[in-house]
Amino acid sequence: MSKIVNFVCSPEEAKNTAYLAQRIREELGLEYSTETNLDFRWRKRSIDARQKQIKINASFEVEIASKLPSRFSPQIFDLLQDNPKVVHIIGAGPAGLFAALQALTQGIKPIIFERGKDVRARRRDLAKLTRSHELNTESNYCFGEGGAGTYSDGKLYTRSKKRGDVQKVLEWLVQFGASEDILIDAHPHIGTNKLPQLIEAIRNQIIDAGGEIHFEHKLTDLELEADKIARIEINGIQLIPVSSLILATGHSARDIFELLHSKKMELRAKPFALGARVEHTQAFIDSLQYHGRASDEYLPAASYSLVTQVNERGVYSFCMCPGGIIAPCATSEGEVVTNGWSPSKRNNIYANSGIVVGIEPTDFKNPTDPFCCLNFQREIENKCWMAAGQTQKVPAQCLKDFVEGKKSEDFPRSSYQPGIVSINLKEVFPPFVYDRLRQAFIDFDQKMPGFITNNAVVHAPESRTSSPILIPRNPITFQHTQVSNFYPIAEGAGYAGGIVSAAIDGLNCIEKIAKTLINT
Ligand SMILES: Cc1cc2nc3c(=O)[nH]c(=O)nc-3n(C[C@H](O)[C@H](O)[C@H](O)COP(=O)(O)OP(=O)(O)OC[C@H]3O[C@@H](n4cnc5c(N)ncnc54)[C@H](O)[C@@H]3O)c2cc1C
Structure with missing residues (x-):
């Protein structure tokens, strides 16, 4: 022992x-x-x-006086037997991929359809987006193999420990190539440079054990018969019969929400959060958090986690990326969206974080409209796109100028490569967002003196924090409330927020489906 x-x-x-x-x-x-x-x-x-x-x-x-046993036993994924039961999965993000792996452990064949490209081809589309503002609406920071988490910081901490087996998700990530450090560190992360190989290793495992993954295969329609989905339509042409269908399409698949709505499936507006991505220099954040000391070979790039209440609404830091870069994360024409990523060493000179305000359906005229939050999200993304010149440049303001309500004359360097345009962000945010962000910055400056500085840049908007729509499901069986062989999961359906919780929802969903399949 x-x-x-x-x-x-x-x-x-x-x-x-x-x-x-x-x-x-x-x-x-x-x-x-x-x-x-x-x-x-x-x-x-x-x-x-x-x-x-x-x-x-x-x-x-x-x-x-003896050797430590290995940290964990790697999962063996046996080759599927002949004629296995099949589960169709839409989306190859963490939820879809972990559902597929778990299906293999249960002797169920996963068939994944993913609208985007494989990780390598996807990288070329990201480069075009960054360098020449060319957006591929099917292959971008949110869509493609590995989902929204592939080109991220790969932060793996989660508050959803009660929801499932965090340890199992981390061990499988190590099995597929992540460093064992993620099993040790209090705030584990993988890094953008390491994630693509890991996702490729998961894909190879799924295929080697008899599963299927089809890239550039987009779900475009559903055919319902009684209370079931009988067939799915892929790319507008191919009809495929299904017995169990997992929907793991993430928070940015707006066409999926519209498709379900057109089929009269129940959807509900869901609270989410919206604000801006703020970037300081990493040296400044290090010196604040480490009492004047810089990060070095002994101390990682410092992070922060801030929260305050303004007018009875939470305003908080979201997805902080120490040593990171701000990325263009739009998925449709006519919008700009920011988010952040970091390499495994977190060694860029910038530190960025979303600072976001909780948005509730009751903020809108018709809170029972399932699309009220999504429409607001879309409206802000479009306003920012218009304001910054209808490219992938984003509206920006220095942080002190934001607090003082002044348009910025001059900027420090920003990591956001498509570029920034000086805009008074009062023009793009409604007062109930702008005023709360402003007060939150003042509160954060009390907690981290010097936080408000014109050496920091506010980039707008940070809007894809979680899904603005909930797809209701039975909490025990995960079946959609009206369609019995349909399993909406993870972030897009409103049941996860982040890589680990999405993966856990994928694992849990297969457990539910396996029970149903055994009885058929
Ligand atoms: C830049 C960035 C950085 C992030 N950093 C972190 C981080 O450090 N830590 C963290 O925990 N989370 C991070 N996130 C959030 C995290 O990526 C998501 O929470 C997570 O990926 C959600 O997993 P998911 O499987 O539910 O959905 P997604 O990862 O969104 O995957 C959904 C997949 O479905 C596909 N799809 C959509 N519609 C269709 C369709 N009609 N047909 C077929 N396929 C379809 C999409 O192409 C996509 O690949 C980040 C996100 C971004 C964009």
């Missing part, structure tokens, strides 16, 4: 293996028996930067 050893040390000590070995011996009372072999490895690691003296909370697994 391995022993657990916990202690607190400095960041430098945490990187010094000889020190750690000696310290573990001391903690175990073995310092005088240096002939005893120790095998040890990190179990958990977190940074405590509350005081000037920054500390690492360290936890180790230790085996005395």
Whole structure:
């Protein structure tokens, strides 16, 4: 049985293996028996930067005089038997891919249809979008193999621990190529440069075990018979009979919401959040969070997590990307959208984060209209596109100028490569958003003195924080409330927010479907 050893040390000590070995011996009372072999490895690691003296909370697994067992047993994905039951999955984001992997463990054949391209081809479309503002509406930062999470920071922490097996998702990610650090760090992340290979490894596993993935295959219609979906239409031409259909199309597939609405399937407006992406220099965030110290080989690029209440509404930082870049995340013509990503080393000179205001259906005239939040999201994205010159450039304002309500004359450099245009953001945000953002910045400046500075740039809009529509389902069986063989899951349906929770919803959904299939 391995022993657990916990202690607190400095960041430098945490990187010094000889020190750690000696310290573990001391903690175990073995310092005088240096002939005893120790095998040890990190179990958990977190940074405590509350005081000037920054500390690492360290936890180790230790085996005395024998070897530690491997951290976890990799999942074996056996080749499917002949004539397996089949599940059709729409969308190859984290939810669709993890549902497919889980289906294989249950002897069910997953067939995925994904509107976008594979990760490599997708990368070329992202380059065109960034360099020449050419948007491919089927292959972009939100659509394509791996879904919205592929070209992201790959942050893996989740608040949805109660919803399912976070550990299993992390272990499978390690099995497919992520560093074991994600099993150790309190705030694990993978990085944009590492995610595509990992997604490719998942794809290869699905295919090797007998599943199918079809890229550039977009769900365009559904044929209902009684309370079931009998057939799906792909790319407007191909009709495919289905027995169980998982919908994992993410928060940006507006055509899917419109399709379901046209079929008279129930949808509900859902609260989401909208605001802007704020970028400081990473050196500034490091110095605030690390009490004047810079991030270095011992300390990662610092992050922040901020929240306040303004006029009874939450305003908070969202998807903070230390050492990251702001990306153009539009999916349709006539809009601009920002989000952020970071490479695994988080070594860019910028630190960006969404700062967003909670938006409720009751903010609109007709809160029972399922599209009221989505229409508002679309309207702001379009306003920003119009204001900044109808390209992928975004409206921007220096942070201090935003707070003072002044158009910016001059900007520091921005990481947003398509470019920024000076706009007073009062022109694009309605007062109930603008005023809350403004007050939140003032509150955040109290918590992080210096946060309000004209060396920081506010880029608008940050609008794809979660789905503005809920597709209702039975909470126990995950079946759509009206259509029994239809399973709306993860972020697009309103049941997840982030890579890990989306993957968990995919795993859980297959458990539900497997039970139904066994009885048929
Ligand atoms: C730039 C960026 C950075 C992010 N950073 C992080 C992060 O660091 N950590 C984190 O947890 N989350 C992050 N997110 C959010 C995260 O990516 C999503 O929460 C997650 O991907 C949701 O998973 P999903 O499977 O539900 O949907 P998605 O990942 O959105 O996948 C849906 C898939 O369905 C496909 N699809 C849509 N319509 C159709 C159709 N009609 N037919 C066929 N296929 C269709 C899409 O092309 C897409 O591939 C980021 C998002 C972006 C855009």
